[in-house]
Amino acid sequence: MSRQVPTLDIRRWDGDREAFVAELGAAYREFGFCCISGHGIPADLVDAAYAVFQRFFALPDETKRRYHVPGSGGARGYTPFGVETAKDSAYPDLKEFWHIGREIPRDSRYATVMPPNLWPDEVPGFREHGYGLYQALDQLGARVLRALALHIDLPEDFFVGRTDCGNSILRPLHYPPITAPDIPNVRAGAHEDINLITLLVGASAEGLEVLTREGHWLPITTEGDAIVVNIGDMLQRLTNHVYPSTTHRVVNPANANARRSRYSVPFFLHPNPDVLLDVLPSCVDADHPSRYPVPITAHDYLLERLREIKLA
Structure with missing residues (x-):
């Protein structure tokens, strides 16, 4: 495989399923990342959000x-x-960022750990377009x-x-212009995502880089309607590292783009809070014993990780 994260057309799921599944699985085993095109999410919805x-x-x-x-x-x-702060x-x-979560009935058994959304009164259409994009990415993630x-x-x-009431998050991100020279901070430090999979819409701006197995940083940008989809730590844990959660970062541009704002919108797809993250038997054999003999619920795992990155 060439040293480039592949782009696969998800419309092949309907007509060339076996080959699509094989190529998608191979991409994730190699990179932990893949770009998905042909998903049908309207450009107008993305632009409005x-x-x-x-x-x-x-x-x-x-x-x-x-x-x-x-x-x-x-x-x-x-x-x-x-x-x-990255771990x-x-x-x-x-x-800086905003979090939109799943809208659930307030008498749901998950209501204590999935609070109601906040919506800024100052921005008309924020709820309509923001939650519209949330739902579209949630549906794509399920596919x-x-x-x-x-x-x-x-x-x-x-x-x-296991994900129909997942504690998934849409995170609109703003990286403000960088005006101070030679600062040690980067826009997003090297990290792995917490969740099952992440879908990043609008990765056309420079900065996103993925750490390859060989230890090299590989830039990723998208063209057309392609959405970056990567594996998170929860799925890595479930699959005993069959699907690796790959380290990635957002670096500061070395050109005039550093003095411009950068925006991106990842969707972090999570399991239901009470799902037990226990290694799947199909991903364990004599050569690959379980790396995680003690299971943990998705919610408890999330809390552990939020403390590591200073959000809790």
């Missing part, structure tokens, strides 16, 4: 901070600039998980009942 997110981040700092909920781990609403990093990331399940000899619908 980006527009309302940019309008929010342009608000005065005092206004944005009204939507910050201290002690919540950033679960919903606004997290200010310079808070999140083992001495410097906070150069970013990707069906293919990944087949690749490791699980039933196609294995993840359906």
